[in-house]
Amino acid sequence: MEIRIEATDLPGRAVAPGPDFPAAQAVHIGVQRKDRAGEWTGLHPGDAASARWTLEAVAAATATGTALEGPYIQDRLGGRFVFLAWVTVDAASGVTDMLRRAKLMFADIPPETLAAAVRGGRLTARLRLTTPEGRPLCGRVRPPLVTWSARDDGA
Numbered sequence: 001m002e003i004r005i006e007a008t009d010l011p012g013r014a015v016a017p018g019p020d021f022p023a024a025q026a027v028h029i030g031v032q033r034k035d036r037a038g039e040w041t042g043l044h045p046g047d048a049a050s051a052r053w054t055l056e057a058v059a060a061a062t063a064t065g066t067a068l069e070g071p072y073i074q075d076r077l078g079g080r081f082v083f084l085a086w087v088t089v090d091a092a093s094g095v096t097d098m099l100r101r102a103k104l105m106f107a108d109i110p111p112e113t114l115a116a117a118v119r120g121g122r123l124t125a126r127l128r129l130t131t132p133e134g135r136p137l138c139g140r141v142r143p144p145l146v147t148w149s150a151r152d153d154g155a
Helices: 111-120
Strands: 002-008 027-032 040-045 050-056 058-062 065-069 074-076 079-089 096-105 122-128 139-141 146-151
Touching (some): 002 079, 027 050, 111 122
Parallel strands (some): 096 139
Antiparallel strands (some): 027 040, 027 079, 079 096, 122 146
16 A cells, blocks of 8 residues: 655745754755665655655554554554654755654554555545744644545445
């Protein structure tokens, strides 16, 4: 199946400092690869109109329900999730440096939505990436800040 992340309202390429967030230039966002803090896919500039990622996943039945697995799905204490990583990109060298991350927890997906996504082959997360203070959204992102939906082609 696929996991689609659709994001809007990015904060910009330049971010002013604030509590627990440094000033930054050349800000981008991407999805962090599982267990590889310095490897991202689909970097979008922080001033893009929107950002979208499509990740491949496998749904596996477990004793407690359904677990999603894949190269961009983290599995740590507290459950499975996807990291959206805020990074800076050096224009001359292309070197990236991580600032902060946003964590999309699969435990926050309603069971009926996850079941429909498994049947239909697609799970979609929609979220805004800017906080009310104008900074990049970071930390654990829970509903209502993220909404989860499914394409249900099954019966």
